[in-house]
Amino acid sequence: MHFRFTEQAIDTQSARTELQSFSAGGYVSFEGWVRDFNEGREVTRLEYEAFQELAVKEGHGIVTEALRRFPIKHALCIHRIGSLELGDMAVWVGVSAAHRAEAFDACRFIIDEVKLRAPIWKKEHYRSGDSGWVNCERCAQAAEHPHTQHRHGRHTAPNSK
Amino acid sequence: MQLKIQYYALMREQAGRSEETLETSAGTPADLYDELLARYGFTLSRDQLRVAVNSEFSEWSRKLKVGDAVVFIPPVAGG
Known part of the structure; x- marks a missing residue:
């Protein structure tokens, strides 16, 4: 599988060895980190939850699609689940290729699609003491108060990192 | 069923x-x-969700069979 979950810190040193190839001239990676703010609120920690069976299938499909669309050698995506602190790595994408341009393009494609399509959810805990599921709570509030302006999370651009 | x-x-x-x-x-x-x-008072409406049946994304109009495993998928936020 080109996509997996882990409950432990992502071991990037070990993961990058899975991408090595003598015909690769380089490797590009993306790390998503837990940030201390989102949409104007102070965030203190995050919880990630996933429908793992479908998310692995979907994530594997995304990386497979990248391998087909771009002339790259290897690609892999690893996503954390569970409770994460500020600065922790939430997701890692690595791509090796003969040339750098394709590696950058494929890496971008993979992280964008994973954020958009994989059934993974993130609950933010705020300094104020409350918490909320990203992309879910504001929609729900807006449904109760139809005149409140809101952006619907599902099809908007990736919201963080 | x-x-x-x-x-x-x-x-x-x-x-x-x-x-x-x-x-x-x-x-x-x-x-x-x-x-x-109606039972749980979910705050998300159906048009905000996707649905999976037996770990595959599905149409809302799919005919369900005995033993099917259904998962409603709220707006995602990975990464």
């Missing part, structure tokens, strides 16, 4: 459970969601 439902994230919290086996007359995921919405 008996179905297995799994809940995640906001819907897990609102249903107060992560899974259940349910006896229902709902013939499609759309009917099933209407039934569960």
